[in-house]
Amino acid sequence: MQPKLADVAKLAGVSVTTVSRVINERGYLSAETKEKVFSAMQQLNYQPSLAARVLQGKQFKLVGLIFASLENPLIAQVVEEIENNLFSHGYKAIICNSMDNPEKEQQYLKMLMANQVDGIITGSHNEGIKEYKMSGLPIVSYDRYFQNKIPTVSSDNQAGGELAARTMIEKGSKKLMLVSGSLEKRAPNNSRITGFEEIAKAHQLPVSVVEFPFNATPTIRRATLREKLGAYQPDGVFCTDDQTALLCIQEAKKLGMRVPEDVQVIGYDGSNYVQEYHPELSTIVQPVSDIADLLVRILFNRLQKNEDQLLDNYVLPIKLLQRDSLRN
Amino acid sequence: MQPKLADVAKLAGVSVTTVSRVINERGYLSAETKEKVFSAMQQLNYQPSLAARVLQGKQFKLVGLIFASLENPLIAQVVEEIENNLFSHGYKAIICNSMDNPEKEQQYLKMLMANQVDGIITGSHNEGIKEYKMSGLPIVSYDRYFQNKIPTVSSDNQAGGELAARTMIEKGSKKLMLVSGSLEKRAPNNSRITGFEEIAKAHQLPVSVVEFPFNATPTIRRATLREKLGAYQPDGVFCTDDQTALLCIQEAKKLGMRVPEDVQVIGYDGSNYVQEYHPELSTIVQPVSDIADLLVRILFNRLQKNEDQLLDNYVLPIKLLQRDSLRN
DNA sequence: TATTTTATGTCAAACGATTGACATATTGTG
DNA sequence: CACAATATGTCAATCGTTTGACATAAAATA
Incomplete structure (x- = not known):
């Protein structure tokens, strides 16, 4: 069994409340206690139960990524860059290959809602899916227009x-x-x-x-x-x-x-x-990197409820890569 | 706010226990009650809180996928096929691009443990990572040898x-x-x-x-x-x-x-x-489809604790695709 | 009619972490 | 020295769902 808060508390010789305080950085804490707690967590290889935390209203730090298919190199790259970006913020990505299938996409949305993911980034082709509205989740889209004020990022x-x-x-x-x-x-x-x-x-x-x-x-x-x-x-x-x-x-x-x-x-x-x-x-x-960056940035902005200066559309500049299929 | 079990119960005019019974298919249930409950769930667009269920010891239905990089078309395809496979079993996939970086891979393992994923499928290059042992999670690997009885699937x-x-x-x-x-x-x-x-x-x-x-x-x-x-x-x-x-x-x-x-x-x-x-x-x-299929099958086998007939290595047959870079 | 079987309800204890209220020490500061 | 600031503890409620124990009533069966 995974160690729990109480185990850490016992090993560190403090109360569970104190351990929780250390983890959540609340109240007064001496450097010494922090040290004890941290080392106990190390020793036990303790990882707080995300499920329990979520139940308290904390964030899952989980984002759903809905895209058509990873076999398209561009999508694969976008997904990869988004994922890297999320990772650096301590977030994880659930991947959803909609295969351009509205039914599958709908099922995914249900799943994501049940998982209580914190948000969704979608670049899938299917629209008019009512669950998007119902989900109540922060959503950002890549290169798709949605009717209802979902911010969209696309290249020009x-x-x-x-x-x-x-x-x-x-x-x-x-x-x-x-x-x-x-x-x-x-x-x-x-x-x-x-x-x-x-x-x-x-x-x-x-x-x-x-x-x-x-x-x-x-x-x-x-x-x-x-x-x-x-x-x-x-x-x-x-x-x-x-x-x-x-x-x-x-x-x-x-x-x-x-x-x-x-x-x-x-x-x-x-x-x-x-x-x-x-x-x-x-x-x-x-500009894939910029696109991924912006998608994540916008999502986080919505997650933090800073409903400020959110444009409906972000259009990023493109450039030409000239090679042999064009004359000089 | 998302509807909860009690809301469904109230709308259906039954007790929460009954709703739970319907959802988990326990005890005696009349067709009529089931109907009422289902329709209430529909109306409210109810999704049970996964977090709460997990806390009760239920499975997350979440699997971690650790691979080097999606920019490799083969990996992208393997990941996609695994994901499709998992989806058809009601499971979701968390994607982890290790970028061939052992540190990142280690961090991912920690994350996955905290998320209490049900299992891990890895095709990443880095080995000797001790967290794999510690995780206590069912793990299956693609085309990698691990020291400690982790089943491996690879092509021949x-x-x-x-x-x-x-x-x-x-x-x-x-x-x-x-x-x-x-x-x-x-x-x-x-x-x-x-x-x-x-x-x-x-x-x-x-x-x-x-x-x-x-x-x-x-x-x-x-x-x-x-x-x-x-x-x-x-x-x-x-x-x-x-x-x-x-x-x-x-x-x-x-x-x-x-x-x-x-x-x-x-x-x-x-x-x-x-x-x-x-x-x-x-x-x-x-044979990518077969590989994906087998990886998922083995993982599920371990998830259900049927620790039977599990080989250490599964080697699937390859075939030659002859085209213009070979003489006739 | 007596006895099962079926169908539902009430109640409460879990799961693991968080958090507020409150108590109690030990420091530090004026 | 008094009072605040710091540091920790106890206790209990809470999040949403599951589940076991138990009660009760109706329907089905013997």
């Missing part, structure tokens, strides 16, 4: 789309194609599309649009891309996520199109993984 | 190394190179090396060995690989992980070596990501 999707268009037009592309990795309305994501389209229109260049449902498999995407690339023969393709962009490059090459001579390709996300292991891909890079 | 590393060697030798490689993604002793990992070396020796073929410390950055790996490839000019390279294999292919090409004509390359891991987005790479594929 609009500017990203614009930058992608401007860049490839500058470098000579005239016959553009836009591939949306997932069609969901209301996602900030969509600004990537509008940003791109606006610039294209300003230059009076046509844009062929391909949209995938979010659950399209790589195989389906490949087949579709192959067909669209072959049929339309674009000389510049912007994909709203890196993974689709990779497929796009690969299929273009299979069709005998040279990248970037015949067709330039730009992706979106710029995870560490893509930067390191797909050196060819040019992409719009999201 | 030895067979994987052998298969890699046999395959490339069969396909004509005579000047072999072995690149170890991380040098750690005592890891099952090492069998990949010995397996490869044994077959090479049996064929009286020389093997040049390159070893990286686990924390070598991609940049360092690239530079080293470039030099070793250039100096040794191997015609067959086996890398003990896919990421290093990708770097290897890329650097070989930069050096003007053709893959697979001049040099064949085989990796190890075969995560979904690599299969989908690096179609060129040939690799030894670990």
